Every structure is written in C-alpha cells, then in structure tokens.
Amino acid sequence: DADVTQTPRNRITKTGKRIMLECSQTKGHDRMYWYRQDPGLGLRLIYYSFDVKDINKGEISDGYSVSRQAQAKFSLSLESAIPNQTALYFCATSDPRESKNIQYFGAGTRLSVL
Amino acid sequence: AQSVTQLDSHVSVSEGTPVLLRCNYSSSYSPSLFWYVQHPNKGLQLLLKYTSAATLVKGINGFEAEFKKSETSFHLTKPSAHMSDAAEYFCVVSGNTGGFKTIFGAGTRLFVKA
Numbered sequence: 001d002a003d004v005t006q007t008p009r010n011r012i013t014k015t016g017k018r019i020m021l022e023c024s025q026t027k028g029h030d031r032m033y034w035y036r037q038d039p040g041l042g043l044r045l046i047y048y049s050f051d052v053k054d055i056n057k058g059e060i061s062d063g064y065s066v067s068r069q070a071q072a073k074f075s076l077s078l079e080s081a082i083p084n085q086t087a088l089y090f091c092a093t094s095d096p097r098e099s100k101n102i103q104y105f106g107a108g109t110r111l112s113v114l
Numbered sequence: 115a116q117s118v119t120q121l122d123s124h125v126s127v128s129e130g131t132p133v134l135l136r137c138n139y140s141s142s143y144s145p146s147l148f149w150y151v152q153h154p155n156k157g158l159q160l161l162l163k164y165t166s167a168a169t170l171v172k173g174i175n176g177f178e179a180e181f182k183k184s185e186t187s188f189h190l191t192k193p194s195a196h197m198s199d200a201a202e203y204f205c206v207v208s209g210n211t212g213g214f215k216t217i218f219g220a221g222t223r224l225f226v227k228a
Contacts, residue, residue: 004157035218040123042204042218043158090157101146101208101216105157 003027006091006106013081014114021076021109023091031096032074033103034058034066037088046089049074050096081113116141118207120219128227133177133192135222137205140186146208147188149179152221153201161203164188175199200226 004025013019023032030051035043035058045058047066055066063085067075078085088110092103121136139145147164162173169181175198179190188205205219 040220042220044218045216092158102148102160102163103158103216105150105159107155107157 004091004093004104004106006089006109008109009107010110012112012114015082017081019078019081019111021089021091021111023074023076023106024072025074025091025093025104026072027093027095027104028071029093029095029104030071031094032068033092033094034064034074034076035090035092036060036085037090037108043090046076078111078113081111083113086111086113116145116207116209116215116217118205118217118219120203120205120222122222123220124223124225126225126227127195129197130194133190133195133199133224135190135203135205135224137179137188137190137219138186139188139205139207141207147179147181148206148208149173149177149188149190150204150206151201152204158204161190195224195226197226197228200224 007022033048034046037043044060046064049055049068052068065077088108090108091106094101094103117140119138149161150158151161152158161177162171164181172178177192202221202223204221207217209215
C-alpha cells in the first residue's frame, strides 16, 4: 500500500461545483502539503499544515480551502470550481526530524473543470 | 529569496549515451537541493538530495549530481541512459533556516531513443 494516498485519482466536474480532494498518509508525518502542477510551471504550493492545528496559505491559495481532520488526513476543497483550476494536484508529507525536509508524494489527482 | 531554474524543458538522448539535466539555483543561505523524478501517471519520487556532506551526491538508478557553489549549479547526470529513465525531472531548492519553503523548478522532460 502507498504511504501517501490520494482520492480520487481522476475527476471531471463542472464550473461552479464544489469538489473535495482527499489525502491520507501512513507515514506518521506531521507536515502535509497540497500542490498543483501545470505544464511548464513545475509544482506550486497551495496550502500546507505543520500539524493538526496549523494551516498556512501557500503561493496560490485563492479559490481553495483545506481541512486537516487528523494527523493522517488533509483535504483540499474547491468551493466553486473554475476551468483554470484544471490541473494535476499532489499531496505530500514530510517529517521535520528527517534531514533536509524531504517530501513524499502521492500519485496525484487529475482534475478537469469543464 | 530562493529560486531554481532548469535550463532545458526537454532533453532527448539515445539509449546508452550520457544524460545531463541542468539546474541553477539562487539562495541567500546554504540551500538544501534535491532532484525528483516523475514517471507518467505517478507521483514524484526522490532521486537524490544534497546534504552538504559531499559535493558529489549519488542517487538511485545510477544518477548523481554535483553541487557547485561557485556556479550555483546542481546538474543531474547519468553515464548511460536507459529507456526506463524517460520521465520528467524536477530540481528543488528548500529552505534551511527553520522555515520549510520549497521551490520546484519547471521540470525537464527526458526522452530516451532506442
């Protein structure tokens, strides 16, 4: 089983719909992250959480919200999806006790907003 | 401020020939540097990391990278390309000062010809 699991793997939705992407991890890491990947832009950070009570905006948080339900779970919501949110979304985790903040990634969720 | 630039968006090599993927970084303090690989429909996997213990870093699958402070570079190399190396590669710089800020390069797609 994967250490970082994202569901769903693929999703097609319509403009204006609310959608939630879920991430769960079995690594026991406190830190979790949500990124989006667009061609030619690499990965950009949407939100991150250093523990259950800590939520922080990344560089492109507008139009997104998150919920850290437990140490192992970190969900990303699009309250009213728009077409330019079509992208590949990645969840990642890290352990601050591990050197150099190595991040471990899920397999990604491909989201299309029509 | 930190930044990372991958100098080539695409690199094409023949199987059995050397691979060079170029990365330059900018950091106002001693950076942590990583290379990640993303195979089609997969999440990102850590290839190698610069830990400051040695400037030449060996990673998985025969890849290595050399940290050159004077050139602010961290190029990824492999002596002999294999078909299975075809993927997208990301150079990443991460903060070292108690923050976590991680910046991804735009990615280099490696094509390997038979």
